Amino acid sequence: MTDDSHQSGDRPAQAAALLELGLLHFRSHGAARLALDTRPVVLFGPNGAGKTNLLEAVSLLSPGRGLRRATPGEIARRPDAPGWVVRGTVRTQAGLREVETRSERGASREVRIDGKLVPQLALGRLLRILWLIPSMDRLWIEGAEGRRRFLDRVTMSFVPDHAGATLDYEKAMRERNRLLKDQVTDPGWYEALEAQMARAGTQIHQNRLAALGHLRAAQEGAETAFPAAGLALDNGTGGWDGAEGTLREMLAQGRARDMAAGRTLAGPHRADLLAHYAAKGINARDCSTGEQKALLLSLILANARALAALGGEVPVLLLDEVAAHLDAGRRAALYDEICALGAQAWMTGTERAIFDDLGRRAQFIHVGEAAGLSTLDPD
Numbered sequence: 132m133t134d135d136s137h138q139s140g141d142r143p144a145q146a147a148a149l150l151e152l153g154l155l156h157f158r159s160h161g162a163a164r165l166a167l168d169t170r171p172v173v174l175f176g177p178n179g180a181g182k183t184n185l186l187e188a189v190s191l192l193s194p195g196r197g198l199r200r201a202t203p204g205e206i207a208r209r210p211d212a213p214g215w216v217v218r219g220t221v222r223t224q225a226g227l228r229e230v231e232t233r234s235e236r237g238a239s240r241e242v243r244i245d246g247k248l249v250p251q252l253a254l255g256r257l258l259r260i261l262w263l264i265p266s267m268d269r270l271w272i273e274g275a276e277g278r279r280r281f282l283d284r285v286t287m288s289f290v291p292d293h294a295g296a297t298l299d300y301e302k303a304m305r306e307r308n309r310l311l312k313d314q315v316t317d318p319g320w321y322e323a324l325e326a327q328m329a330r331a332g333t334q335i336h337q338n339r340l341a342a343l344g345h346l347r348a349a350q351e352g353a354e355t356a357f358p359a360a361g362l363a364l365d366n367g368t369g370g371w372d373g374a375e376g377t378l379r380e381m382l383a384q385g386r387a388r389d390m391a392a393g394r395t396l397a398g399p400h401r402a403d404l405l406a407h408y409a410a411k412g413i414n415a416r417d418c419s420t421g422e423q424k425a426l427l428l429s430l431i432l433a434n435a436r437a438l439a440a441l442g443g444e445v446p447v448l449l450l451d452e453v454a455a456h457l458d459a460g461r462r463a464a465l466y467d468e469i470c471a472l473g474a475q476a477w478m479t480g481t482e483r484a485i486f487d488d489l490g491r492r493a494q495f496i497h498v499g500e501a502a503g504l505s506t507l508d509p510d
């Protein structure tokens with residue numbers, strides 16, 4: 132059941148939004164359809180009802196493996212669905228677009244925009260989607276990989292071609308690693324690959340620096356209840372000056388070391404995002420759990436503000452169980468900031484009451500047992 136009574140168009144035009152979402156055989160959802168307007172979306176219901184599954188489906192309208200980093204085969208509805216489909220009608224600056232992604236029998240997913248088969252990366256140019264999920268609670272504490280992935284997603288929202296540079300770099304690195312493992316010593320085999328890594332790696336580095344610059348600018352002087360994060364990039368290559376020629380030389384000089392390890396030990400694929408709680412001068416990893424979450428939210432909100440300030444499009448935000456971790460003051464501030472940005476933020480929780488402050492500023496969807504969906508008006 133859906134409720135179409137709320138008209139779209141009551142938000143600033145620069146916010147991306149889904150106006151319809153359809154799922155087929157997607158995890159716990161056999162068939163589901165949601166009609167939406169541009170307001171934030173509150174999904175509430177008991178544990179295991181399928182709220183995060185809905186966020187995951189939305190996340191697959193952007194390039195990559197989605198917010199659970201699942202393979203297509205894992206997503207198909209158990210026990211017997213051979214494949215799955217996610218369809219969305221999205222409102223972007225380019226107008227309304229029909230987006231579909233599907234996978235059959237575990238094969239890599241196909242993407243169609245307005246019925247036309249397109250490469251997955253085309254999604255990144257169409258729609259910006261950022262997420263914050265409970266497994267990211269330890270983002271500042273655990274290894275650099277998660278932070279790098281977060282930074283790259285943010286970077287992609289500013290520079291959609293960042294995903295292409297990352298793929299180019301990884302492809303060349305995989306081939307270089309194969310040579311290293313096979314103990315190939317002839318420099319002729321390495322030169323073209325290292326040139327490609329240096330070219331794409333420098334682009335990746337510059338894109339990341341540009342994204343950090345946008346985040347810093349958006350945090351400065353912003354009226355927000357969330358703490359500003361001081362940000363720095365560890366480029367993954369000690370002593371690299373950021374120039375393409377230098378990276379190429381460093382790769383050539385590091386061959387013997389890398390051959391002993393059987394893989395490329397230094398480069399932008401080892402970069403890290405360093406953050407600290409600016410007002411306290413404390414590293415993010417040493418902050419309290421709530422503060423760490425607040426820093427992440429602060430960056431996501433800064434990302435949305437920066438895109439709006441640049442005349443770009445405010446991303447769709449997927450915030451799984453975030454409200455439950457915030458005190459009442461911060462929760463109200465989060466709702467106010469999301470609404471001021473006009474962002475279509477999808478938020479989940481088991482209790483509807485924690486979203487009461489949103490009132491009619493949001494659309495409420497009850498996700499019931501057996502994945503039944505119903506759209507409700509606030510009291």
Ligand SMILES: Nc1ncnc2c1ncn2[C@@H]1O[C@H](COP(=O)(O)OP(=O)(O)OP(=O)(O)O)[C@@H](O)[C@H]1O
Nearest residue numbers: 158159178179180181182183184205206207208209
């Ligand atoms: N491939 C699949 N096929 C069928 N069901 C699945 C599949 N993958 C996961 N599920 C089921 O989906 C259900 C809903 O999961 P989901 O994480 O969306 O719940 P949720 O509403 O977010 O719950 P919580 O409040 O506990 O976070 C789980 O019971 C899980 O067993």
